[in-house]
Each structure stands twice: as C-alpha cells, then as structure tokens.
Amino acid sequence: MSTLNSTSAMSGETVTKTFREAISDALWEEMERDESIFLMGEEIGVWGGTYAVTRGFHDHFGENRVRDTPIAEQAIVGAAVGAALNGLRPVAEIMTINFLFLALDALINHGAKAHYMFGGQFTVPMVVRTTTGGGRQLGATHSHSPEHLFAHFPGLIVSVPSTPADAKGLLKAAIRDDNPVLFVEHSTLYQTRGQVPVGDYVLPLGKADVKREGTDVTLVSYAKMVQVSLEAARELEKEGISAEVVDLRSLRPLDTELVMESFKKTNRCVVVEEAHALYGVGAEVAARVQEEAFDWMDAPVKRVSTEDVPLPYSRDLEQSALPDARKIVKAVKEIL
Amino acid sequence: MALTKDQSLEAYRLMKVIRRFEEKCAELYAAGDIGGFLHLYIGQEAIAAAAKYALREDDNIITAYRDHGVALARELPTNQVMAEMFGKSTGVSKGKGGSMHLANKSKRFWGGWAIVGGHLPLAAGLALADQYRGDDRVTLALMGDGSTNIGYFHEALNMAAVWKLPVVWLVENNQYGMGTAVTRASAVSDITRKAEAYGMPCCMQVDGMDLVATYEMIKEAAEYARSGQGSFFLEVVTYRYRGHSMGDPERYRSAHEVEEKKADDPIIRWAAYLKENKIATAKKLAALDQEAEDEVMAAIEFAQNSPFPEPEALYENVYA
Numbered sequence: 001m002s003t004l005n006s007t008s009a010m011s012g013e014t015v016t017k018t019f020r021e022a023i024s025d026a027l028w029e030e031m032e033r034d035e036s037i038f039l040m041g042e043e044i045g046v047w048g049g050t051y052a053v054t055r056g057f058h059d060h061f062g063e064n065r066v067r068d069t070p071i072a073e074q075a076i077v078g079a080a081v082g083a084a085l086n087g088l089r090p091v092a093e094i095m096t097i098n099f100l101f102l103a104l105d106a107l108i109n110h111g112a113k114a115h116y117m118f119g120g121q122f123t124v125p126m127v128v129r130t131t132t133g134g135g136r137q138l139g140a141t142h143s144h145s146p147e148h149l150f151a152h153f154p155g156l157i158v159s160v161p162s163t164p165a166d167a168k169g170l171l172k173a174a175i176r177d178d179n180p181v182l183f184v185e186h187s188t189l190y191q192t193r194g195q196v197p198v199g200d201y202v203l204p205l206g207k208a209d210v211k212r213e214g215t216d217v218t219l220v221s222y223a224k225m226v227q228v229s230l231e232a233a234r235e236l237e238k239e240g241i242s243a244e245v246v247d248l249r250s251l252r253p254l255d256t257e258l259v260m261e262s263f264k265k266t267n268r269c270v271v272v273e274e275a276h277a278l279y280g281v282g283a284e285v286a287a288r289v290q291e292e293a294f295d296w297m298d299a300p301v302k303r304v305s306t307e308d309v310p311l312p313y314s315r316d317l318e319q320s321a322l323p324d325a326r327k328i329v330k331a332v333k334e335i336l
Numbered sequence: 337m338a339l340t341k342d343q344s345l346e347a348y349r350l351m352k353v354i355r356r357f358e359e360k361c362a363e364l365y366a367a368g369d370i371g372g373f374l375h376l377y378i379g380q381e382a383i384a385a386a387a388k389y390a391l392r393e394d395d396n397i398i399t400a401y402r403d404h405g406v407a408l409a410r411e412l413p414t415n416q417v418m419a420e421m422f423g424k425s426t427g428v429s430k431g432k433g434g435s436m437h438l439a440n441k442s443k444r445f446w447g448g449w450a451i452v453g454g455h456l457p458l459a460a461g462l463a464l465a466d467q468y469r470g471d472d473r474v475t476l477a478l479m480g481d482g483s484t485n486i487g488y489f490h491e492a493l494n495m496a497a498v499w500k501l502p503v504v505w506l507v508e509n510n511q512y513g514m515g516t517a518v519t520r521a522s523a524v525s526d527i528t529r530k531a532e533a534y535g536m537p538c539c540m541q542v543d544g545m546d547l548v549a550t551y552e553m554i555k556e557a558a559e560y561a562r563s564g565q566g567s568f569f570l571e572v573v574t575y576r577y578r579g580h581s582m583g584d585p586e587r588y589r590s591a592h593e594v595e596e597k598k599a600d601d602p603i604i605r606w607a608a609y610l611k612e613n614k615i616a617t618a619k620k621l622a623a624l625d626q627e628a629e630d631e632v633m634a635a636i637e638f639a640q641n642s643p644f645p646e647p648e649a650l651y652e653n654v655y656a
Contacts, residue, residue, distance in 0.1 A: 038468065069495065070494055070495055070498060074457060075460065075488075079460045081461055082460060086462045087465055105454055106454065109451050110451070115653055116654055121440070121441045155654055
C-alpha cells in the first residue's frame, strides 16, 4: 500500500513549505508576472493579512496593488466584479467565509451570472480568497464550513485545496482563469507542511486527485477533511483495511470520474465533509455513485459530517461535533 | 457648454425613439410578445439623453433594471434592443438577459442589473480599474431613489470616497421606490444628505425634466470626477408616468398627480425650447417624430423576424 501525496505528480525541484507560504508564493509570483492582478481586502495591506498570507506585499507592490478596504464585504466583492469586468484580475480576500454571506448577492447574482446573462460578452476573471473551518473555539458565527453552498451555482468555480502544493497550483490556475473562482483555504491548514514545486506550478481547476491508494473502501473528501481521512486510513491500515483517499480539490466543477474509478475498484464509499450533511457534498456524491456506478455498489454510501447543530464554543463540545478519524473508521467498519 | 444644434435635434429624436420604443413595448407585453418584468422609463427620457451628450463615448455607464432608455441613448442598436425584449438570439444579450439585462461591452454600457443597489459597487470597480491603469475615463452610475436605502449604496459610496474613484453617482429620483414614496422610505427626503455623509460634492434637486439643466450638471460632475478629485453625486428629480413594472395597481398615487406631472413632460418642454430658439420648426419636429416611429417599427419587425435561441444555447456561456 503506497501513500501518495501531490509530490508524486510533481517534476522538478521541490521545497518544504507551509500551506500559508504556498499561497503567499502563488500570489507573489502571479503579481510579479501580470500587472493587471491586484489584491483587495480587510487588513491585507499594512497589517499583512489576519492570517499573514500577504505579509510584505504592501511594501513591495504598493498600495495601488495591495488595497486595504473598509469592512464592507458587499463593496469588496462587488467592486472586484466591476474591476474584473473592466479588464483587471482582482484577487479579493474575505477574511472568513462567514463574512461572505454578506456578499452572497455580489458573488452569485453579479459575479457568477454576468457572463451568461449578457450573452457571453462579459467575463469576470476574479478570485475571492477566503478561509473556512471550525475547531478553533470561535463559536457559531465563525465556525462554518459552508463552501458547498456556493458550489450550488453555475458560473462560479469553487476550489478547496488540502495540501500546500495543491494550494499553490490551484491558486495560480484560479488567478489565470477567466471565470470567477471562490478559493477556500482551511484556517487550520495554514501551518501544515508539504513539498511544493519551486517556481511556476499550475494545476487544472476541477480535477480530483488520489491522495492515497487502497482497495477496500474509497474515502471521498476535500480541504482539511482529506488530512483527517488520511489519518483514518492509517488507522484502518493497522487493522488490515485498505482505504483509498480521493481528494475532490474542487466542488465545482465536481470531478466524479476519479471517484467512480476508485469506487468501481473498492465498491464501498464514505464521504467525509466538514459541513452539515443535509444537502451537502456527501449527498451529491452518494447520488452520483448510485446513478453512475449502481452495479458496483456493495454497500450504502456513508457520510461523516459535522453534527446538525450550530458549533458551540466549549472546546470538547465543539470537537465532538466535528468529523474525526475515529468517526471515519467507525463509518468504514459499518459498511465492510 | 451648451448642446450644439445637431445635438439638440438628435436629442429630441432620441427621446422620441425611447418614448415610442417603450409605448410599443407596453403593447407588445400586453400581447404576450414580451415576457418577464417590464420597467418603463417613460417620463425620465431627458436624463438618458443628457447623459449621452455629457459623457465621452469611452466613459462607462451602468444602471439598474429600468434600462431601455439608457441602452438606446448609448446607441445600442434599436433592433437588437427590441430583439432582446422578444428573447431572440439577435438580442444584445442573445436572448439570455431580457428587458432588465441589456448591455454592450464595446460601448462600455455595463448593464442593466436587476438587484436594487447591486450594481453600485460594480460601478466603483469599473472606476477603480480605470484609475488603476491611469485611464481618464469616468463612470456614470445611474440608480433609483429606492437604492439609496440599501446597504450596497452606503458601502459603495464610502469606498468610492475613500479611494477617490472617478464616479458620477446619479439618483434618478422618480419619487417612488416601487410604490413607496421617498418620504415614507428614506429618513431624509433630501437624498444628497446621504452623499454628504461621505464627504462627496453634491448637487440636489436637478430638474430632470429639463434636458439642458441635467446635461450641464452631469457634464460638470464628470469634469470633476475626471480631474482626479473623486466622485460627484447628483440627485435628479424626475417622474415615471407608468407603474413600477407592468401590472402595478398604482394605489400609491392618484391619476390626478400623474396627469399633473405629464404637463411637465421633458419631450414637450424640449420641443417648445427648440421652436422658441428657432432650432427647429414644427415641420422638422414632425419629421423627426416620423423617423422615430419608423425606427421603432423597423425594430419590432426585426425582432419578430429574428430566430429564438437554438436549444444548444441553453448551455452556452455558463463559463468563459
């Protein structure tokens, strides 16, 4: 049983980087490459970003290209849409996905629909970067993982990387793409490390990736839950159960090809998502599996999701609501 | 500063085209040829016409869903605008947008947006792109009085003021946000006070029935914005003769009020001005009326004879 990570697909020189550094590098390199790219967001300039992703950018690129904004999410996303219509390539930062609810209309009704609604004459080459995820005792309003909601809408691309290398390659692709992209960074992944290719490394948007090969069950996941699924796979291995981990990497487009390929090999599937189960990614993947691979099904598709409650503050209580390796192992055993 | 003779005549013709275009649209809507919502601009034509002459051709213009007049003033082909009303593939938005979503990128008419206030930060962004590149364009953002009560308005104006964005914010105050009078919906009935909160120079209560007065104010505002000093805010008072959209019972105002306002019609006023100042004879105006009529009728014929989008068009242009 081999453990894959994204380095298997990399050629050339790599270096160990944190998830944060990988994103920062992607932004920096793209801004050096193309002057039409600029950044805007709350505290991204003088402060350097509340997650320190853009530290040093303001001094290097100046305030025209690294813009501190008012705390005004509608204006941030709406102005990014307008600037994109008029030929720039904005990368707007919304401090957390919880604040993106405030700009839902600007992102969906304006950004995602402009190309279609005006018969293709407009493009919106915009990236909205934001952070997601629970587990930091921030209470109910700051701990959602609602990225799947945004993936409901045609016209938008939703990218959800799980490793530093993927984060770099996907962010570069997002910036170069002519469509609006919501780029979702899990806040507890920023400190994680991995091998990242040096220089220009661009991955296709909307392609899933096998992060670990296995034969008995397919764990389908995205963002931080890929790391948790890999942890579960290591636990399962101790008990002689071989789990394959498929990282969706993108919620829209949703690459089900790799999921089906894996499922037709393992005949069993558990979807791991850090969101509530109702109407979620697990529901979608389960529907696709029964539609496209019904004859290969040996067991129902299981979901491991966040409990159906707003997340509480108290540490152990919050942790008990989130998916973890133990819950994944249990789910796998239920369908073996 | 004043309009030339040619512009004066052209402006008359344009306002007549807009008026007849929309009167015919109302009929076609009743007949079922036009679907969806239909928000008529009748009564407000002088503002679109004034904007046409006050701006440079390469300036940006963006508006809300009451957009037919602005589209025609920006010289989107009348045929293609009418075809869009019919949902035809020859429409300005290939039949995907409809009445509320007219646009033409090459003419820098950026829509036609149908969420109240949603286009205001877009206007800021359009202007930001020009400022970023060092282009000396201005952006004219037209909006209704109702949009000044929504969060978008305040966020967009604040951002534009902080960044000195070259925008002319123009409220077409037609005195009702749908059916709610300004005095019932807005804490201050003098709308410019909202812009003053963002330190913006303003002009209040421009007479939107007066083409020249509106033209002069937009021109002055555009010059200010172009000079690099930032945004300028205009409140232009106008009146829409028709309901908010089709099927508006108009319980919020009396027929008498509407008739009274019609006496102040911008096109009648402009015709009188042209005659008084010996710019046009009655005969010349009648000829322009006929031209407008012919242009609108030809557009209807074009739209009727155009094909609907092919089934494959459904999936085209979801992504670039």
